Amino acid sequence: MLSVKGLKATVDDKEILRGLDLEVGAGEVHAIMGPNGSGKSTLAHVLSGREGYEVTGGSVTFEGRELLELDPEERACLGLFLAFQYPVELPGVNNTYFLKAALNAKRKYHGEEELDAVSFMRLMKEKLKVLHLDDSLLKRPVNVGFSGGEKKRNEIFQMALLEPKLAILDETDSGLDIDALRVVANGVNSLRSPERSMLVVTHYQRLLDYIEPDYVHVLAKGRIIRSGGKELALELEEKGYGWIVDEAAA
Amino acid sequence: MSATPDDVLPGDAKTAAQTSTKAAEAEAEYGHLVRSEYEHGFVTEIESDTLPPGLDESVIATISQRKGEPQWMLDWRLAAYHKWLEMPTPKWAAVHYPPIDYQSISYFSAPKKKELKSLDEVDPVLLETYEKLGIPIEEQKALAGVAVDAVFDSVSVATTFREKLSEAGVIFCSISEAVQEYPELVQKYLGSVVPPTDNFYTGLNSAVFTDGTFVYVPKNTRCPMELSTYFRINEAKTGQFERTLIVADEGSYVSYLEGCTAPQRDENQLHAAVVELIALDNAEIKYSTVQNWYPGDEEGRGGIYNFVTKRGDCRGDNSKISWTQVETGSAITWKYPSCILRGDNSVGEFYSVAVTKGKQQADTGTKMIHLGKNTRSTIVSKGISAQHGIQSYRGLVRIAGKAEGARNHTQCDSLLIGDKCAANTFPYIEVKNPTAKMEHEATTSKISDDQLFYCRSRGLSEEDAVSMIVNGFCKEVFNELPMEFAVEAQKLLSISLEGAVG
Ligand SMILES: Nc1ncnc2c1ncn2[C@@H]1O[C@H](COP(=O)(O)OP(=O)(O)O)[C@@H](O)[C@H]1O
Numbered sequence A: 001m002l003s004v005k006g007l008k009a010t011v012d013d014k015e016i017l018r019g020l021d022l023e024v025g026a027g028e029v030h031a032i033m034g035p036n037g038s039g040k041s042t043l044a045h046v047l048s049g050r051e052g053y054e055v056t057g058g059s060v061t062f063e064g065r066e067l068l069e070l071d072p073e074e075r076a077c078l079g080l081f082l083a084f085q086y087p088v089e090l091p092g093v094n095n096t097y098f099l100k101a102a103l104n105a106k107r108k109y110h111g112e113e114e115l116d117a118v119s120f121m122r123l124m125k126e127k128l129k130v131l132h133l134d135d136s137l138l139k140r141p142v143n144v145g146f147s148g149g150e151k152k153r154n155e156i157f158q159m160a161l162l163e164p165k166l167a168i169l170d171e172t173d174s175g176l177d178i179d180a181l182r183v184v185a186n187g188v189n190s191l192r193s194p195e196r197s198m199l200v201v202t203h204y205q206r207l208l209d210y211i212e213p214d215y216v217h218v219l220a221k222g223r224i225i226r227s228g229g230k231e232l233a234l235e236l237e238e239k240g241y242g243w244i245v246d247e248a249a250a
Numbered sequence B: 001m002s003a004t005p006d007d008v009l010p011g012d013a014k015t016a017a018q019t020s021t022k023a024a025e026a027e028a029e030y031g032h033l034v035r036s037e038y039e040h041g042f043v044t045e046i047e048s049d050t051l052p053p054g055l056d057e058s059v060i061a062t063i064s065q066r067k068g069e070p071q072w073m074l075d076w077r078l079a080a081y082h083k084w085l086e087m088p089t090p091k092w093a094a095v096h097y098p099p100i101d102y103q104s105i106s107y108f109s110a111p112k113k114k115e116l117k118s119l120d121e122v123d124p125v126l127l128e129t130y131e132k133l134g135i136p137i138e139e140q141k142a143l144a145g146v147a148v149d150a151v152f153d154s155v156s157v158a159t160t161f162r163e164k165l166s167e168a169g170v171i172f173c174s175i176s177e178a179v180q181e182y183p184e185l186v187q188k189y190l191g192s193v194v195p196p197t198d199n200f201y202t203g204l205n206s207a208v209f210t211d212g213t214f215v216y217v218p219k220n221t222r223c224p225m226e227l228s229t230y231f232r233i234n235e236a237k238t239g240q241f242e243r244t245l246i247v248a249d250e251g252s253y254v255s256y257l258e259g260c261t262a263p264q265r266d267e268n269q270l271h272a273a274v275v276e277l278i279a280l281d282n283a284e285i286k287y288s289t290v291q292n293w294y295p296g297d298e299e300g301r302g303g304i305y306n307f308v309t310k311r312g313d314c315r316g317d318n319s320k321i322s323w324t325q326v327e328t329g330s331a332i333t334w335k336y337p338s339c340i341l342r343g344d345n346s347v348g349e350f351y352s353v354a355v356t357k358g359k360q361q362a363d364t365g366t367k368m369i370h371l372g373k374n375t376r377s378t379i380v381s382k383g384i385s386a387q388h389g390i391q392s393y394r395g396l397v398r399i400a401g402k403a404e405g406a407r408n409h410t411q412c413d414s415l416l417i418g419d420k421c422a423a424n425t426f427p428y429i430e431v432k433n434p435t436a437k438m439e440h441e442a443t444t445s446k447i448s449d450d451q452l453f454y455c456r457s458r459g460l461s462e463e464d465a466v467s468m469i470v471n472g473f474c475k476e477v478f479n480e481l482p483m484e485f486a487v488e489a490q491k492l493l494s495i496s497l498e499g500a501v502g
């Protein structure tokens, strides 16, 4: 599914990713943990094609394609999805309209017929039900005036609708109270499938109580310094990041 | 007496509170999206009957004669002409253009086929033109409730829904026809809101106007459909001097839609229209414009000069006039749809979206003149500048001494795309009554990289993302447009911005 080899990236000539390796197979859920500033969001942004990052080394393939050569929209159409750590507000742009445009852009890319308003509404209702969400957010402008929890739920809803092959969740848990966290986690779990892989980026172990990962990686100073099963997350919870970082440096 | 622009809009911009904003950041990397050809830039081949260029008394007499006008109309024109000869061209507008040679313009052009009773008789080439414009008249006919008085060059060639309107007693016809059929109404109201001496361009228009639209809605009548006229300049070097007069009698309501597109041209074309609206007691007029004159090439060559005087007079108590406009074209736009709130409790509204890109210049805004008691006005202006576009919002709110309890809310938002464009805001406020409540808000923003990336990460192209964000920015104004028109406006905005990012 996703293969990252020796990825190096800089921002403003500052090296953030320093030779990162990661293999994600179909249907797998990988957690990426690490201290603040270790480069988690940078990794998510580089994978989804955000401008402003310079890739200085390494390669990334996604479903056999050179991911780094593609525009963000093409990556999205091929099935990559990023749930933003800080979802962006689009004043005046109706959420439903936005989602429909996004879905139809993807369908068009794959040579499928665009959905009309009626079929789209039907699909939306279905997805809302699965995620146990109400439709109040859909009539409002994208993320404008949404609470932190609403923004994150909206991200998960977009993911459900766009049915990505690989979803990257960037700190979807941060800023959520326990109830919101549960809603989001349930949403994510209901989207787990043998064809869909997930990269769950988080700072805290907490989310992993709800979303059980197949693998846990520790990212520090731009590299994956430790990988393991879900028990690694528990160890981190207990001991913090310091000891691994120190070990890696030693 | 009605206020005139010269006394209404201060001539010296430097005295005004001025906020000028230039985008500071480096030009974004989306320059490749910048260049789009003018979609509606094609010329229709229809034989026309055109007067040779030039303007003098005999030209005016010829125009009047060709139109079969009565003597009073000719006298009115000639009086306007003589005043015009003495008038200076306005110098204060924040726009720059080479002097116009008024003797090189032809003042009359009419398609040879005239007086058609149904669409079947319309020249197929003309119908094709409308089709190319995406406003097929056949479809318009079928579309529920839209009557189209198609102004093609200077003479109306197709009028539909006449019967339904006449059942309601609504008069909707060309101004020339009105001069002949309803001389009392025309004589009573023509020039009563915008006198020929108002400014240079109204003087010229009054002397030579060749066509336009007349609407009269009788007392206590709700006009049964949206009235719509599509304007289109089609004859090389033919200036357009449209004259629109809309009278809403007591307790009546009318919504009028005006849309314009123009074919590509080598030389700048002058457009100096006059629009007068009169709302009597308890009457309401809603006037919506979607305007897409040819803006010129990337250097600004060949675009339309759009010098329009639009003014509404809330003459009666509890009357209301709303202007909604979406402006994407013209090399130079100079217009300030205004409201004179004369009647007590009368309401004036101005909702505007203006786009300037390439070398376009727009100096637009509104004037709200509060004369009556408890008068209210709302101004919402959304300006979008891209490339080298320069945009100035110039708004005047004047509260006269007797306008007890007047209120105004003004909101002026600018969206900048790239770092070479500019947006200026010149709000003028004159308050002569201490009970007035005034609110003014102004913002300037840019489309952020975050917003673009967010959209693109959902699969939308950069172009679609920009168009979506810009349309969102304009939402409040589009909400004021009638449904079909709102869709057109969004399409137009997307088309005009297809090139405009960078
Ligand atoms: N646009 C930027 N300009 C300069 N430095 C940046 C930028 N974005 C991120 N960084 C730096 O890169 C490092 C990693 O940031 P980030 O990927 O956001 O970390 P995390 O998500 O793991 O907290 C931090 O030191 C941060 O300050």
Ligand SMILES: [Mg+2]
Pocket (backbone or CB within 6 Å): A040, A041, A042, A085, A170, A171
């Ligand atoms: Mg982060």
